[in-house]
Amino acid sequence: MAYQIPLFKLNFDEQEIQAVTETIQSRWISTGPMCEELESVFRNDFQVLDAVSVANCTDALHLACILCGIGVGDEVLCPSLTFAASVNCVRYVGAIPVFCDIKSIDHINISAEEIEKKITYRTKAIVVVHMAGFPAEMDTIVNLAQKYNLKIIEDACHAPLSEYKGKKLGTIGDVGCFSFFSNKNVSAGEGGMLITNNEKMAKRARLLRSHGMTTMSFERASGHATSYDIVELGYNFRMDDIRASIVIAQMRKLYNDLLMRSKVRSKYIEGLSDLKDIIIPFEDNKEFVSNYIMPIVLRDSTRDKRDAIRSMLHSLGIQTSVHYPAIHRFSLYQTQKNNLPLTEYVSDNEITLPMYASLTDEEIKYICMSLKNVLTNYEIRG
Numbered sequence: 001m002a003y004q005i006p007l008f009k010l011n012f013d014e015q016e017i018q019a020v021t022e023t024i025q026s027r028w029i030s031t032g033p034m035c036e037e038l039e040s041v042f043r044n045d046f047q048v049l050d051a052v053s054v055a056n057c058t059d060a061l062h063l064a065c066i067l068c069g070i071g072v073g074d075e076v077l078c079p080s081l082t083f084a085a086s087v088n089c090v091r092y093v094g095a096i097p098v099f100c101d102i103k104s105i106d107h108i109n110i111s112a113e114e115i116e117k118k119i120t121y122r123t124k125a126i127v128v129v130h131m132a133g134f135p136a137e138m139d140t141i142v143n144l145a146q147k148y149n150l151k152i153i154e155d156a157c158h159a160p161l162s163e164y165k166g167k168k169l170g171t172i173g174d175v176g177c178f179s180f181f182s183n184k185n186v187s188a189g190e191g192g193m194l195i196t197n198n199e200k201m202a203k204r205a206r207l208l209r210s211h212g213m214t215t216m217s218f219e220r221a222s223g224h225a226t227s228y229d230i231v232e233l234g235y236n237f238r239m240d241d242i243r244a245s246i247v248i249a250q251m252r253k254l255y256n257d258l259l260m261r262s263k264v265r266s267k268y269i270e271g272l273s274d275l276k277d278i279i280i281p282f283e284d285n286k287e288f289v290s291n292y293i294m295p296i297v298l299r300d301s302t303r304d305k306r307d308a309i310r311s312m313l314h315s316l317g318i319q320t321s322v323h324y325p326a327i328h329r330f331s332l333y334q335t336q337k338n339n340l341p342l343t344e345y346v347s348d349n350e351i352t353l354p355m356y357a358s359l360t361d362e363e364i365k366y367i368c369m370s371l372k373n374v375l376t377n378y379e380i381r382g
């Protein structure tokens with residue numbers, strides 16, 4: 001079924017088409033000058049020492065774990081209210097994810113207090129996810145990392161150009177990871193970026209993303225190298241130039257896109273202000289953020305109620321989603337005992353409303369009105 005109002009709309013136009021056409025016409029389509037240009041865009045926009053393009057954010061997170069020296073038997077603190085990739089990456093290197101609850105129902109990011117409680121002699125790192133683009137409690141988390149000698153991996157998939165006290169998210173920890181999956185603020189179908197201020201980590205990331213080879217095909221094709229050595233066991237985590245050229249076009253639009261999303265969020269907050277049955281996470285946030293998604297949480301609710309409300313919204317043509325089914329409740333992760341009441345509450349009672357730059361005032365009004373009506377109908381029917 002095609003929804004009247006989808007959850008997300010691509011911000012694509014002639015610019016992306018032209019970018020792809022030019023890359024194809026250049027006759028170089030795998031990792032090459034477009035990936036290099038995109039990396040330089042990230043270095044500039046994020047004011048960071050280096051940026052390494054990769055095939056997706058999952059690869060960036062996997063690399064981040066390797067670069068942070070995480071290995072077999074180490075523990076890594078991470079949220080459960082996230083996408084699987086933020087946690088699976090810990091498993092890829094043989095380490096153990098230790099789930100931490102979120103701070104509150106208003107602040108649905110990993111709690112610094114929980115982090116401190118769960119640190120053991122085995123803890124090596126913290127994976128921080130900035131939900132919906134809103135910053136986690138980075139000052140406290142950075143202090144804890146320094147105190148206990150831990151690395152910080154920022155999964156900034158939701159947060160391109162989001163800020164925390166004047167710093168861009170993704171640049172505060174040791175490594176920052178971004179995704180260009182189709183529903184992200186910056187879309188290219190697939191793609192990812194790893195950023196860091198650590199020169200050694202950046203060099204190693206470049207090696208590991210392409211089989212540990214000391215030169216890339218493009219360098220050889222353009223006469224800058226004639227052979228290569230393999231110095232480490234690496235992977236094929238490379239991005240290609242076709243996607244990189246789309247991401248460059250998307251990065252040019254990003255700031256304006258985010259300004260429009262901020263307006264969409266303000267309209268939502270206005271439209272939902274008299275709804276006492278819901279909480280809008282991060283409602284008081286004053287930072288500039290990406291507004292990747294528009295999450296709301298039902299108050300004093302249950303999973304059945306949330307699912308019923310979602311179905312009613314769907315029948316009115318409004319697509320919604322859930323961010324996220326908690327990772328610790330998936331079969332793969334049920335082996336550990338966890339006590340994460342706030343995560344479970346949000347996982348059961350969150351609804352993600354449509355969010356994109358071109359969402360109109362009328363559409364926002366329609367969504368807010370529909371939500372009010374379905375909540376009222378649910379209460380009446382009992």
Ligand SMILES: Cc1ncc(COP(=O)(O)O)c(C=O)c1O
Pocket residue numbers: 056057058059082083085086129155157158178179180181190191192
């Ligand atoms: C929080 C988070 N982390 C990681 C990922 C993985 O990104 P990718 O699909 O580029 O591997 C996603 C993407 O959905 C995400 O939302």
